[in-house]
Each structure stands twice: as structure tokens, then as C-alpha cells.
Amino acid sequence: MANTWGYGAMTNSLGDIQNAKAIIIFGANPAVNHPVGFQHFLKAQERNNAQMIVVDPVFTKTAAKADIYVRIRPGTDIAFMYGMLHLIFKNGWEDEDFINDRVYAMDDIKAEAAKWTPEKVSDVTGVPAEKLIQVTKLYASAGVGTLIWAMGLTQHSIGSSNTRLAPILQLALGNMGKEGGGTNILRGHDNVQGATDMGCLSDTLPGYYGLSEGSWKYFASSWGVDFEWLQGRFKSSEWMGKKGFTLARWWAGAINGKDGNDQIHNAGTGLKNLFVMGNGITSIAQQAKVKEGLDNLDMLVLCDPFVNEAAILTDKQDDVFILPAATQFETSGTVVATNRSVQWRTKVVDPLYESKTDQWIMFELAKRLGFYDEFTAGMKIKENKKDFTWPEDATDEIARIIKTIGLTGWTAKRVKSHTENWHMFDQISGRGYGKMKGEYYGLPWPCWTEKHSGSPVLYNTDRSVAEGGMGFRNRFGLEHDGTNLLAEDGSAPKDSFIEGGYPEINKDNIEKVLGITLTEDEKAKIGKNWKVDKSNIIVEKCMEKGLAPYGNAKARAKVWTFPDQIPMHREPLHSPRADLVKEFPSYEDKSNHFRVDTKYISKQTEQEWVKDFPINLVTGRLVNMNGAGMENRASKYLAALSPEMFCQIHPDLAGKYGIRDKSMMWIHSPEGTKIKVKAKYSFSVSEDRIFIPFHFAGHFQGEDLTHKFPAGTAPYASGESANTVTNYGYDIVTQIPETKGGLCRIEYAKEEA
Amino acid sequence: MGEFARLNFYCDEHRCINCDGCSVACAEAHELPEYISRRKVITMNEGIENMEYSLSIACMHCTDAPCQQVCPVDCFYIRADGIVLHDKDKCIGCAYCLYACPFGAPQFPLDGAFGTKGVMDKCTMCAGGPEETNSHEERELYGQNRISEGKVPVCAAMCSTKALLVGDSAKISDIYRERILSKGHGAKTQPYGWDVAYGKKL
Ligand code: SF4
Ligand code: SF4
Ligand code: SF4
Numbered sequence: 006m007a008n009t010w011g012y013g014a015m016t017n018s019l020g021d022i023q024n025a026k027a028i029i030i031f032g033a034n035p036a037v038n039h040p041v042g043f044q045h046f047l048k049a050q051e052r053n054n055a056q057m058i059v060v061d062p063v064f065t066k067t068a069a070k071a072d073i074y075v076r077i078r079p080g081t082d083i084a085f086m087y088g089m090l091h092l093i094f095k096n097g098w099e100d101e102d103f104i105n106d107r108v109y110a111m112d113d114i115k116a117e118a119a120k121w122t123p124e125k126v127s128d129v130t131g132v133p134a135e136k137l138i139q140v141t142k143l144y145a146s147a148g149v150g151t152l153i154w155a156m157g158l159t160q161h162s163i164g165s166s167n168t169r170l171a172p173i174l175q176l177a178l179g180n181m182g183k184e185g186g187g188t189n190i191l192r193g194h195d196n197v198q199g200a201t202d203m204g205c206l207s208d209t210l211p212g213y214y215g216l217s218e219g220s221w222k223y224f225a226s227s228w229g230v231d232f233e234w235l236q237g238r239f240k241s242s243e244w245m246g247k248k249g250f251t252l253a254r255w256w257a258g259a260i261n262g263k264d265g266n267d268q269i270h271n272a273g274t275g276l277k278n279l280f281v282m283g284n285g286i287t288s289i290a291q292q293a294k295v296k297e298g299l300d301n302l303d304m305l306v307l308c309d310p311f312v313n314e315a316a317i318l319t320d321k322q323d324d325v326f327i328l329p330a331a332t333q334f335e336t337s338g339t340v341v342a343t344n345r346s347v348q349w350r351t352k353v354v355d356p357l358y359e360s361k362t363d364q365w366i367m368f369e370l371a372k373r374l375g376f377y378d379e380f381t382a383g384m385k386i387k388e389n390k391k392d393f394t395w396p397e398d399a400t401d402e403i404a405r406i407i408k409t410i411g412l413t414g415w416t417a418k419r420v421k422s423h424t425e426n427w428h429m430f431d432q433i434s435g436r437g438y439g440k441m442k443g444e445y446y447g448l449p450w451p452c453w454t455e456k457h458s459g460s461p462v463l464y465n466t467d468r469s470v471a472e473g474g475m476g477f478r479n480r481f482g483l484e485h486d487g488t489n490l491l492a493e494d495g496s497a498p499k500d501s502f503i504e505g506g507y508p509e510i511n512k513d514n515i516e517k518v519l520g521i522t523l524t525e526d527e528k529a530k531i532g533k534n535w536k537v538d539k540s541n542i543i544v545e546k547c548m549e550k551g552l553a554p555y556g557n558a559k560a561r562a563k564v565w566t567f568p569d570q571i572p573m574h575r576e577p578l579h580s581p582r583a584d585l586v587k588e589f590p591s592y593e594d595k596s597n598h599f600r601v602d603t604k605y606i607s608k609q610t611e612q613e614w615v616k617d618f619p620i621n622l623v624t625g626r627l628v629n630m631n632g633a634g635m636e637n638r639a640s641k642y643l644a645a646l647s648p649e650m651f652c653q654i655h656p657d658l659a660g661k662y663g664i665r666d667k668s669m670m671w672i673h674s675p676e677g678t679k680i681k682v683k684a685k686y687s688f689s690v691s692e693d694r695i696f697i698p699f700h701f702a703g704h705f706q707g708e709d710l711t712h713k714f715p716a717g718t719a720p721y722a723s724g725e726s727a728n729t730v731t732n733y734g735y736d737i738v739t740q741i742p743e744t745k746g747g748l749c750r751i752e753y754a755k756e757e758a
Numbered sequence: 759m760g761e762f763a764r765l766n767f768y769c770d771e772h773r774c775i776n777c778d779g780c781s782v783a784c785a786e787a788h789e790l791p792e793y794i795s796r797r798k799v800i801t802m803n804e805g806i807e808n809m810e811y812s813l814s815i816a817c818m819h820c821t822d823a824p825c826q827q828v829c830p831v832d833c834f835y836i837r838a839d840g841i842v843l844h845d846k847d848k849c850i851g852c853a854y855c856l857y858a859c860p861f862g863a864p865q866f867p868l869d870g871a872f873g874t875k876g877v878m879d880k881c882t883m884c885a886g887g888p889e890e891t892n893s894h895e896e897r898e899l900y901g902q903n904r905i906s907e908g909k910v911p912v913c914a915a916m917c918s919t920k921a922l923l924v925g926d927s928a929k930i931s932d933i934y935r936e937r938i939l940s941k942g943h944g945a946k947t948q949p950y951g952w953d954v955a956y957g958k959k960l
Contacts, residue, residue: 023945040777040918047773047919054942066775069810185945433947628777642785645792646778688805 006188007213008567009172010560011478012410014198016187016463017151018344018449020433023049024185027147029058029140031082031171032157032745033191036066037628042191042343046070053185056147058140060085061157062623062745063653063696064689073140076691079621080161080577080746081130086170087574088126089141090118093177098145100179106496107477108176109488110563113571129574129585145178149185155193157625160745162591162605165738166572173562173572181560182464184434192343194631195333199341202410202450203403207249207599212407214536216246223537227406229382240272250600251740253289255279256298257601263301266294267604270597277303282363283330285633287314287702290742292729293678296320296705308366311639311720314702317713327715330363331356338396339403339420346435346447346459347415349424364395408536411451413544414459423447435461445473453544453554464560466498470551474498479509479556485565492557501557502550509556510535510543519550568592568737577746578609578734579675581621581693586610592737599740608733618675618748620658621694624727634700638720650680650701650724653687654751658695662753669754671707672697672730674747680725681707681754695751699727699744763926764821764840765883767914768934769814773921776801776812783916784816784881788901794865796881797913814922816913817842817863817881825855825864839905840927841883846899851877883924884911 007013019042022028028046035043047070049055059071060082068074077085093099094115104111123134144150152175158167172181172188180186192198204211214220225232239245250258250271261275262268269275279302286295299305299319307313308328316327333340334353341347356362371380383402384393393399397417404415423430423446430437430446437444448459453470460473468474476492484490491506507518511534516522523531523542532538535547535554547554563570576586592605629646630637637643652670664670666686672695673679681704682697690696703711703723711723734743781797790796797816803809819842826834826842833848834855844855855878856864865879886903889896896903904911914924923930940946 036775036777040775040779043775044773044919049945051772051937052940052942052946053944064805064807064810066777068807069812070772070775074807431947433945436947629782641792642782645785646782690805 006168006172006190007480008564009169009176009562010181010464011480011555011558012463014463015190015192015344016181017184017189018346018435018461019045019189020435021184021187021344021462022046022151022153022189023053023433025049025055025149025151026053026185027056027058027144027150028153029060029144029150030067030071030153031060031086031167032159033153033155034061034065034067034157034625035153035155035191036070038155038193038626038631039191040628043067056143058144060140062621062694063625065625066628073136073143075132075136075140078129078131078581079623079694080163080580080743081574082158082167083163083170083572083574084121084126084129085132085137086174087118087121088123088130088137089144089174090114090177091121091126092123092138092141093145094118096145098141099177103179103181104177106493107181107559109485109490109559109561110571111173111177114173114177114562117571117573129582129589149183150175150178150180151186151189152180153189153191155191157745159736159739160741160743162578162734162736162743163572163575164736164741164743165567166569166575169562169564170572172560176560176562182462182466184462184465187462190343193626196340198343198345199339199347202341202407202412207251211403212409212412214409216248218246219533219537221245224406227383227386227539228379229386230379234379244272248599250276252284252286253735253740253742254599254601254603256291256294259298259301260294261301266297268602270600270602275301278306279304280306280308281313281315282308282366285313285635285702287318287726288633288699288728290728290731290744291676291733292318292705292726293676295728308363309635310360311635312714312718313635314633317703317710318705328366329358329360330366331360335360336362336364336396339400339415339417342447344447344449344461345410346445346449346461347420347423348447349417349421351424364399405539408538408541408544411453411457411460413541414448414452414455414457415450416455419448419455435459449473451475451553454541454548457548466496468498469500470498470553471500471548475553475555476506476557477560478553479507479558481558481561483508485561485563490559490561492559497557498551498553500551502552503557506557506559507552508558510547510552510554512538512543515543515546519546519552521546521550576609577743578605579614579618579732579746579748580609581615581619581748583613583615595737598735598737603735603740604733605737614675614748618673618750620749620751622672622674622730622732622747622749623690623694623696624699624731624744625696627698627700630698630700632700633702633726634722635702635720637700638722641721644721647698647700648722649683650698650704650727651683651685653690653696654684655688655690655692656686658692659684659686662751664751664753669756671752671754673750673752674730675732675749676730678729679706680704680727680729682725695749697727697730702726705729763928765819765925766840766927766930767816767818768923768930770921770923770934770937771811771813773919774799774812774814775919775921777918779916779918780814780913780922783912787884787904787912790879790901791867793868794879796863796865796879814913814917815861815863817859817883818861819881819883824858824860828854828858830854835888837885841885841905843882843885843887843900844878844880845888846877846879847888849877853878884909884913 022045056072058073059068060075062079127134258276260266304324306326308330335356337352371377384398400417429441435445445459445461452459494505530540535543576589591609595603629643664684670684701724704725731744732747784797799814801812833845863880884904886896887900914922
């Protein structure tokens with residue numbers, strides 16, 4: 006997404022889905038994962054006659070509400086989308102003007118799409134050709150359509166290609182930058198967008214600033230600390246610019262290449278300590294490896310309101326610390342919703358019992374480690390204070406520093422006034438009225454200045470920049486292979502000083518592009534470019550001229566720095582179709598991928614996996630739980646809805662293995678791991694695949710570990726983690742695990758006495 | 759609530775997504791034992807294309823309530839607003855009401871006759887029972903009394919999609935009628951725009 010048009014976030018909002026005439030959902034199940042947000046889908050159907058198309062390997066609760074359900078083979082979304090594009094180009098359903106003015110390299114897509122005839126798509130995806138034609142015709146002709154996805158599209162070895170082709174499909178139809186259109190990625194948990202924005206990633210600084218020395222220096226001075234001091238915290242200066250381990254594979258760092266495990270590149274040492282703050286690491290892929298990683302640590306610290314099940318998964322006896330963290334109800338601060346809007350959350354009660362807030366834990370840790378002053382200095386800068394007020398000064402610090410995604414307008418005062426006056430905003434457009442006039446609820450980013458309205462629909466040129474309009478971001482240069490990468494004439498946001506495209510604004514081009522002359526004083530204050538301009542002069546000047554500081558460029562269908570320049574179908578590492586593995590093989594193995602050597606083709610061709618593991622394995626969520634299910638299974642009533650780990654299995658498939666409804670069954674993975682779960686007959690899955698939820702923990706490969714909980718802390722429900730049997734496999738760019746398209750083998754589990 | 763208001767439930771089949779928000783909210787609010795389901799969400803034809811649908815069901819607070827008619831100790835009473843309640847001190851747990859009830863609403867404890875919520879338990883429409891309003895005794899036996907505080911029953915308040923409607927039956931019809939009439943008429947953005955943004959006239 007970010008590599009297509011500048012930002013990787015939901016482009017519109019849940020409310021805006023009500024404006025759609027068609028909704029196509031790939032690998033998302035909002036009826037289960039976003040039950041409240043799902044009412045907007047239902048209202049779009051009711052009020053707007055929107056047609057809802059659900060493309061999913063499993064017939065979900067969302068599919069039950071769909072007008073058309075498409076049962077797709079896991080991991081073949083690219084083939085399906087190219088199939089749609091094939092028909093779109095063949096029938097002239099594309100938006101030619103939009104493509105010409107605002108998209109680069111659509112011709113390359115067209116060439117690839119030409120290969121994906123409905124028959125070919127049908128062979129690869131398992132979707133009948135007529136259904137593909139029906140869906141495409143409906144979606145392309147319905148008027149504005151919105152495209153929805155979640156983890157079902159991203160958690161594949163080709164996930165980063167999936168999430169490029171979906172935007173390309175929307176670009177081809179001209180569905181971007183429109184109310185009722187867009188690519189609406191559903192964030193799975195509370196504040197995921199906020200956490201990502203704040204840099205809970207191993208390859209960025211907060212606000213998606215990269216790891217270059219320039220970015221570090223900008224942060225050092227904004228945080229009020231010496232750059233050299235920061236640099237001194239690393240083993241050597243070069244490590245400052247390197248990507249770290251990811252959540253998906255941190256354990257490889259702890260195992261450190263022992264016993265034939267993947268080799269790491271970590272300055273000659275393994276990971277020794279792990280500090281986990283509110284993360285269900287018992288719901289990430291390869292649980293047997295997670296356990297091995299935990300066992301290999303010197304020290305493990307877990308901070309959660311309930312006991313993180315990593316504590317009982319590990320055999321480690323010493324130096325495991327469980328810190329009682331407070332919940333979100335026991336503290337206050339900002340929280341960012343899936344549509345890039347911010348809200349203030351007020352404390353309901355003081356932290357209960359001995360629990361402590363996250364910030365308390367971090368401050369105390371910083372004190373003990375001796376950098377508390379540096380850690381908190383940034384909060385005092387704005388008003389040159391002696392001390393800071395939490396969390397207001399933290400919020401203001403974020404607003405002061407993060408320019409890339411336009412958080413300048415998110416001051417604590419403004420955010421609070423939005424939350425306090427939430428009733429003064431329209432529920433669909435987010436427009437404020439009365440005293441909130443001129444602002445959109447929650448100031449969806451980019452919110453360029455302390456007066457800016459916020460931007461509810463990204464890349465919308467029908468609105469002025471002041472009202473949240475903008476073109477695509479100029480992020481990938483001015484031209485490529487001799488082709489102009491800036492937008493063509495006539496595609497600038499409303500009231501723009503410039504008719505067409507323009508570059509991102511920096512100190513050197515501002516006078517020329519904006520046609521202004523800066524005063525000497527302004528010249529002295531202005532930063533190098535709009536992203537590091539502490540004076541905000543660049544942004545203010547752009548606002549006056551109706552320009553977006555990041556430029557107005559074309560979205561790109563081709564990413565020349567990626568292994569696949571245009572998205573290509575590649576079979577999952579564990580594919581049920583050996584013939585297609587030959588035709589669509591995976592990538593070359595990748596060395597030093599977020600510090601770990603990662604297998605692709607060698608894993609895919611290690612053996613013909615389907616022979617021993619003939620069944621597709623799909624994982625997903627339940628409505629009463631989220632993540633690792635720690636909090637939910639600790640609730641009596643939520644646990645009662647699904648008291649046991651189970652596997653949805655088609656009766657015909659179960660019958661072949663002599664598995665009766667409600668009897669126990671084993672699921673074996675190609676990695677040699679297994680789980681024992683209860684069979685639940687279901688027609689939601691077809692005969693070639695099974696579905697298991699990933700919210701359970703506490704049992705491991707047939708063994709009940711719950712006796713290891715400290716007295717009185719075991720949840721009401723425990724069970725095998727689905728991720729003990731999800732397969733090896735990671736995205737080639739992001740390293741997200743391939744949990745949505747693996748293989749397994751099943752057998753009846755004899756009831757032992 | 760008007761003088762002749764009758765309180766009813768309605769569950770919109772197009773909206774209900776079987777999320778169990780309603781039933782969990784009910785159980786949590788009234789601290790019910792796990793085996794008591796004052797409200798239950800039923801899904802039919804699960805997993806079958808074009809056939810699956812869900813509905814949330816509790817006591818329907820019948821006007822001519824069969825439970826009341828068959829009760830041998832006459833423990834049921836119907837309030838002026840139509841809410842059907844019963845007196846747990848009189849109730850003998852014979853389950854006649856369950857035979858009579860067309861919706862399977864009455865619930866019985868598993869662990870002996872005098873479990874925490876008495877002999878028979880059912881949806882009270884969040885209106886408590888015959889004990890003194892908002893007393894400790896009422897809360898223990900019947901759960902919260904939200905109606906006395908002017909609050910909407912918790913199941914409907916919590917419903918994710920506003921499938922579940924509760925209240926004055928005339929109001930419910932109005933809401934549902936509006937849903938039907940707005941079909942195909944487009945999203946309902948409030949009809950005001952801005953003439954100012956960013957502090958200046960555009
Ligand atoms: S218990 Fe059954 S019969 Fe009695 S009022 Fe409720 S729904 Fe009607
Ligand atoms: S009205 Fe109250 S008691 Fe009845 S089902 Fe709803 S929440 Fe439960
Ligand atoms: S909360 Fe609403 S949508 Fe969810 S199951 Fe209950 S009635 Fe249905």
C-alpha cells in the first residue's frame with residue numbers, strides 16, 4: 006500500500022462504507038472481527054442496495070450476509086484478482102482517465118492480466134469461471150465500490166504482493182479517492198493503527214521515518230538528546246540503521262542458529278532477554294519454535310493484566326518475571342482507530358490491586374537503566390517545562406514531531422475536544438457542525454496543522470487540501486524509465502494553486518513550486534523538507550496555496566525495488582497443488598531477512614508436501630475472542646461461548662478418517678508438530694480444508710500445561726494453540742507469517758482413559 | 759413511555775450476525791450462572807450458502823402469556839407496561855411454564871432447586887422483580903433493574919448491529935418502518951455541509 010501510493014492505511018472509514026454501491030471482501034470477516042463496525046456494511050446493503058461479495062476459503066458469518074460468496078483456495082487471491090483485471094481490460098470496464106492521469110505502469114499489469122483467462126483462474130483458485138465473470142461484472146458495473154481486507158490477504162508468503170494487487174484493482178476501476186470507494190483494511194485490535202504509527206515495527210522510527218542517519222538526527226534533536234548518545238546505545242554505529250527482528254521470528258534470534266535452525270545476523274550474538282508488553286506471543290506462528298526461543302532466553306519479562314501464557318509454555322524455571330499491567334480502563338491517553346482518527350480515552354478507575362500502568366513500568370525501567378531524563382526530555386520541550394504531565398505532554402510531543410503522516414494537528418487539547426463533543430459530528434461523513442464545524446471527527450491523519458480539518462478520505466481530489474483533499478504522494482522520485490511519475494494536468498485537489506502534479510516540497514524547491522519568496526527569517530527557520538521542518542513553515546505555505554506538502558504524484562503499479570516488480574502469483578510454500586508449484590514456484594531463499602535467513606523455494610521443494618499433508622489448514626478468529634485470547638478466556642461468560650479448542654471439519658472429510666462429531670482428532674503439521682482438538686462438524690468448510698481458531702493456549706502437543714499457572718490465575722478455558730501447527734513460511738517483504746495457507750494431516754485421536 | 763405503551767422485543771433478521779453481544783451482556787449484567795440463558799442467539803443452517811440466518815431470542819413478554827395461565831401457584835404477574843415477571847418466592851420450579859412457553863424462555867438451575875437465581879429464571883426485560891425496587895434482594899434474585907432507572911435493557915443497548923430492538927412497541931415499529939422505507943435511498947449523511955474550513959471562507 007505505502008509502496009503503491011504513499012501511505013499504508015485504511016483510505017476511507019467504516020462509516021464511509023455506507024456510501025459504497027458494491028463491497029468486495031478478501032480475507033476478512035468483519036461480522037466476527039468487527040461486529041459493531043459491520044453495521045455499516047449492513048446499512049450499505051439496506052440503504053444503498055450495495056452488493057456484497059465475500060471471497061474467502063471459509064464460509065464465514067460475513068459470507069452469510071453476502072450477496073455472492075466465492076470459495077477460493079487459500080493463497081490464490083492474486084490469480085483471482087488478475088482474473089478480474091483480465092475481464093475488466095477485455096471489456097473496457099477500466100477508468101481510462103483515472104489510470105492515465107494518476108497511475109504509473111498499469112500497462113505492465115494489463116500484460117500480466119492478459120494471461121489470466123477465466124479458465125486458468127478457475128484451475129488455480131478453484132472458483133468456477135462463471136462465478137468470476139459474475140463477480141467482476143457486478144463489481145465493475147455497480148458504481149463506486151470499496152475493497153476490504155484483513156489478515157486473510159496479508160498472512161501469506163506473497164502477502165505483500167496481495168496487498169499491492171488489491172489497490173491496483175481499485176486503481177483500474179477508478180475507485181480511489183472517492184466516498185464509498187477506497188481500500189479499507191480492517192485493523193484487528195484496539196489501537197493497532199496507533200501502535201503502527203508510533204513505530205512498533207523493527208524497520209522504522211515512529212511515524213514511518215526510516216532508519217537513516219538523517220531521521221535519527223531529526224529524532225535526536227526533537228527528543229532533546231544528543232545524537233552521539235543515541236548512537237552510543239548501539240553496538241556500533243552501523244547497527245543503528247539496520248532492521249531488527251520481527252514479532253514473527255524473534256525466537257530465531259534466541260535460538261541463534263542452534264540445531265540446524267535458521268542462521269541469524271545479529272552482531273555475533275543471540276537474543277538474551279525478552280520483554281513482552283501486552284502481546285499474545287502464544288498466537289504467533291511456529292509455537293514449538295516460540296517455546297524453544299523462550300527456553301533459550303536468559304530472562305523473560307511479561308507485562309499483562311492476566312498471565313501471559315508464554316510463562317507456562319516455557320520450561321524455563323528461573324528469571325521469568327510476570328508484571329501486573331493495568332488495563333486501558335485504568336489509564337488515559339489517545340487511541341487511534343482503523344480509519345486514522347484519534348480519540349481521547351479517559352480513565353475509568355485507578356489501577357486495581359497491585360497493577361501498574363504501562364507508562365509507570367516503562368518510566369521505572371528507564372530509571373533503573375539510567376536514562377529516565379533522556380527518555381522523558383521530549384515531553385518538556387514544547388513549553389520548556391521543568392516537569393511533564395502525563396499523558397497530555399506525550400500527545401503534544403507526538404504532534405510536534407510526527408510530520409510524515411501529518412499529526413501536527415493532534416494536540417491533546419484538540420483531541421479531547423473532539424471526544425467530548427462526539428455527538429456534534431455526522432456519523433457517516435464525520436463532518437462536524439455547530440462549534441465543531443470545519444473539522445472531521447477524530448481528525449483522521451494527515452491533519453496538517455493545528456487548524457486543519459483532518460482527511461477522512463485519502464487521495465480525494467474533489468476536496469481542497471484544507472478540507473482533507475490530496476493527490477497520491479510523491480514518494481518514489483519524479484520519473485522512472487523516462488516516464489513522468491507526477492500526476493497529469495487536471496488531477497490536482499480542488500482549489501489547488503497547481504493544475505496537475507507537483508513534487509514533494511522541500512527547502513530548495515518551495516519558492517519555485519509555490520511561486521513565493523520567503524523572507525530571510527523564514528529561510529533561516531525552515532527545515533530541509535516538509536518531513537523534518539520543525540518550523541512547519543513548509544506546511545503552512547502549502548496550505549495557503551491549496552497544496553499537499555507531500556506532492557501530487559501517480560500511484561505506481563510497479564515497485565522496482567521489490568522481488569516481484571508487479572504482483573505475481575506464487576504458490577504457498579506448502580501447496581496442495583504440486584503441478585502448480587512447478588508453474589508458480591516461490592522465491593529464492595532470502596538471507597538476512599530481518600536478521601534471519603529465511604527459506605522459500607528450498608522449503609517449498611523439500612518434498613512434495615501434499616503427499617503426506619493433503620489438507621489445507623486455515624486459521625481465524627471467533628467473535629468472543631481476540632488475539633491469544635488471554636483476556637477473553639479469563640472472562641467467565643466469553644469463555645462459556647467456546648469453552649474448548651475445536652476444529653471445524655466437513656462431515657465427509659471427517660468420515661474418511663473415522664472422526665465423529667465431538668470426538669478428538671490430531672492435526673499434524675509438516676514441521677513435525679501436532680495438536681489434539683475436538684472435531685466439530687461444519688458445512689462452513691469444504692472437504693479439502695479445515696478451520697481452527699487461534700485464540701487458545703495452555704495445552705501443547707497433547708499435553709495440558711495449565712497446572713503451571715500460578716495459583717488462581719488459570720483462565721476459564723484453555724486448549725491447544727492453532728499456531729503450534731501453522732506452517733513455516735514468511736512474507737518476502739514484511740516477514741508476516743504464512744498462517745492462512747498451509748497444509749496438514751489429520752487422524753482420529755483415541756480417547757485415552 | 760406513553761401511558762399505554764407496551765414493551766416488546768424485535769430482532770431484525772437481516773442485521774443479526776450471531777455475535778452473542780446481547781447474551782453475554784445479559785449474563786454479565788445480571789451475574790447469571792453460566793447454564794442460565796435468559797437470551798440465546800440461534801443460528802439456522804450454519805455454513806450453508808444463502809440459507810444461514812440468526813436470531814436472538816428471550817422471553818417475548820406475551821400479552822396473553824401462556825406461562826401465566828398454566829402456573830399452578832400463580833406466580834406470574836404482568837406489569838402495566840406489558841413486562842411479564844414472576845415471583846421467585848412463590849415459584850415451585852415445576853416447569854409447567856416451560857411446557858407452555860412457545861419460545862423456551864423459562865430456565866431452570868442445574869445445581870438443585872435453590873440456585874443463585876431461584877427456582878425458575880427468565881428474562882425480566884431488565885425490570886427486576888417483586889422485591890423492593892433496586893434493593894439488594896431484588897438484585898440478587900432477579901438481577902439489575904434498569905427499567906426503573908430509565909435505561910434500555912442491556913442486551914439491546916449492547917447489540918452490535920442494532921438488530922435487537924426493545925421498547926414501546928409503537929417505537930419499534932417506527933424504527934423498523936424507517937429501515938424499510940429508507941431501503942435503496944442512499945446513505946443518510948446529515949444534510950449540512952461546511953462553508954468554512956481552515957478558518958477562512960472557501
Ligand atoms: S415466558 Fe414464554 S410464555 Fe411467558 S411471557 Fe415469556 S415468552 Fe411468553
Ligand atoms: S431484557 Fe434484560 S434480562 Fe431480558 S434478555 Fe435482555 S438483558 Fe437479559
Ligand atoms: S448482539 Fe445483536 S447482532 Fe449480535 S447476536 Fe445479539 S441480536 Fe444478533
